[in-house]
Amino acid sequence: MVKVKNEFHPDYAVPPGEILEYELELRAMSQKELSDRTGITSKHLISIIKGDSAITPQTAIKLERVLGMPVDYWLNLESQYREILARKSEQKQLERDLEWLKRVPVNEMAKRGWIDKPKDKMAVLDRVLKFFGIASVAQWDDIWPNLAVAYRQHQKHEVFPEAVSAWLRKGELESHKIQCNKFDKSGFKALLSDLRELTTKTPENFVPELQQRCANFGVAVVFVPALPKTSVSGATRWLTKDKALIQLSLRYKSNDHLWFTFFHEAGHILLHGKKEMFLEGTNGLDGKKEEEADKFAEEMLIPRAEFNAFVKARNFYADDIRRFADAIGIAPGIVVGQLQHKKLLPQNFCNELKQRYEWRG
Structure with a gap:
C-alpha cells in the first residue's frame, strides 16, 4: 500500500x-x-x-x-x-x-538541463537559488557583484550580471568533477609550450587531453556555452589556493579566438593574484593586467621573433601561412587571427584556414 x-x-x-x-x-x-x-x-x-x-x-x-x-x-x-x-x-x-528572477535566463538554463522549470514562479525561484547554492537573493548580492572582476573588451551589448553569474556558477559546478593535483606554477608554465600542439587537433581530441594535462598541474579547464546577455568568452579564478579554474565559452566559435582566450587566461593565472577574478568579454576594469595577459598569449602562441620575421617577409598568402604555422607547430588559423588582429591582413582574407567549432548536445 x-x-x-x-x-x-x-x-x-x-x-x-x-x-x-x-x-x-x-x-x-x-x-x-x-x-x-x-x-x-x-x-x-x-x-x-x-x-x-x-x-x-x-x-x-x-x-x-x-x-x-x-x-x-x-x-x-x-x-x-x-x-x-x-x-x-x-x-x-x-x-x-x-523581480530579480526576471533577469536570470531561466528558460535557457532549463533548456540546457541546468535546472528544471516548474510552472509555479516561486518554485522556479527556489530551483534557481539552489543552482546558485544560496539561501536568498540577498546572498547573491553579496557573492557575485562584489567579485574583483577585470574585463578584456569594451562592452558592445547589454550584459546582465545575473546571467553572467549563472554562467560562472555552471563552470564552478563543472570544475568540481575534475580532480586536480595541487597547483604547480613552474610545471604549468612549462606545460603551456607543449599545449600549442593541441591547436592542430579537433575538439574531440584536444578537449579531454587539455583538461587532463592542465589538471595535473592544478588547473581545471571547463567549457560552458555562453548564456544570453553575457557576452563572455572566458574567465579565470581561483577556487582554492591550490586549484585554479579556466572557463571557456567558445563565444566566437573559431580556433584562433578559443586558443588565444585560453592562453590569455593562463597568463592571468601565472602573472596575477589568486584573489582576483578575470572575466573576458565585457567592460575592462584593469587594462594593464589585460594587456599583460594579451602579450603573454601572443608570445606563447607565436614567439615574437618568429612572428616578426614572418611579417617582414610580407608573404600572407594561404600557402605561406600554412608553411609558417607548420614550422612553429600551431594551427594556421591562429596565425590568420593574429595577422587580422594587428591589421596586417583584412578580416575577410584567409578565413578558410580557421577551424570552426560548434557546441553539441
Missing part, C-alpha cells in the same frame, strides 16, 4: 500567548496570580501573551505544573507559531525576489 503524506502549512499564526490568556480566563486566574504561582514576572508574561517573547522549555515546565497542560503542548504551539511567522516572512521576501 502506498502511503501519501499530506503536508498542511497554514497561512495564519496564533500566538501561544493568546491560548495562555484563554486558559487563564477559563480558570478565572489573573495574570498576577499566574506570575505569583510560576515565578514568571508580570512583564514577561505580558510579552508572552502579546507574542513578543517565546515560550521556552523552562517556561513550559512551569506552566505544566501550574495549569496542568503538558510541556509538549506549549512547545508545539510555540514551534508552529514561529514556523508560520518565518514562512510568511520568507514568502514576502521571495515575492520581492521574483
Whole structure:
C-alpha cells in the first residue's frame, strides 16, 4: 500500500500567548496570580501573551505544573507559531525576489538541463537559488557583484550580471568533477609550450587531453556555452589556493579566438593574484593586467621573433601561412587571427584556414 503524506502549512499564526490568556480566563486566574504561582514576572508574561517573547522549555515546565497542560503542548504551539511567522516572512521576501528572477535566463538554463522549470514562479525561484547554492537573493548580492572582476573588451551589448553569474556558477559546478593535483606554477608554465600542439587537433581530441594535462598541474579547464546577455568568452579564478579554474565559452566559435582566450587566461593565472577574478568579454576594469595577459598569449602562441620575421617577409598568402604555422607547430588559423588582429591582413582574407567549432548536445 502506498502511503501519501499530506503536508498542511497554514497561512495564519496564533500566538501561544493568546491560548495562555484563554486558559487563564477559563480558570478565572489573573495574570498576577499566574506570575505569583510560576515565578514568571508580570512583564514577561505580558510579552508572552502579546507574542513578543517565546515560550521556552523552562517556561513550559512551569506552566505544566501550574495549569496542568503538558510541556509538549506549549512547545508545539510555540514551534508552529514561529514556523508560520518565518514562512510568511520568507514568502514576502521571495515575492520581492521574483523581480530579480526576471533577469536570470531561466528558460535557457532549463533548456540546457541546468535546472528544471516548474510552472509555479516561486518554485522556479527556489530551483534557481539552489543552482546558485544560496539561501536568498540577498546572498547573491553579496557573492557575485562584489567579485574583483577585470574585463578584456569594451562592452558592445547589454550584459546582465545575473546571467553572467549563472554562467560562472555552471563552470564552478563543472570544475568540481575534475580532480586536480595541487597547483604547480613552474610545471604549468612549462606545460603551456607543449599545449600549442593541441591547436592542430579537433575538439574531440584536444578537449579531454587539455583538461587532463592542465589538471595535473592544478588547473581545471571547463567549457560552458555562453548564456544570453553575457557576452563572455572566458574567465579565470581561483577556487582554492591550490586549484585554479579556466572557463571557456567558445563565444566566437573559431580556433584562433578559443586558443588565444585560453592562453590569455593562463597568463592571468601565472602573472596575477589568486584573489582576483578575470572575466573576458565585457567592460575592462584593469587594462594593464589585460594587456599583460594579451602579450603573454601572443608570445606563447607565436614567439615574437618568429612572428616578426614572418611579417617582414610580407608573404600572407594561404600557402605561406600554412608553411609558417607548420614550422612553429600551431594551427594556421591562429596565425590568420593574429595577422587580422594587428591589421596586417583584412578580416575577410584567409578565413578558410580557421577551424570552426560548434557546441553539441
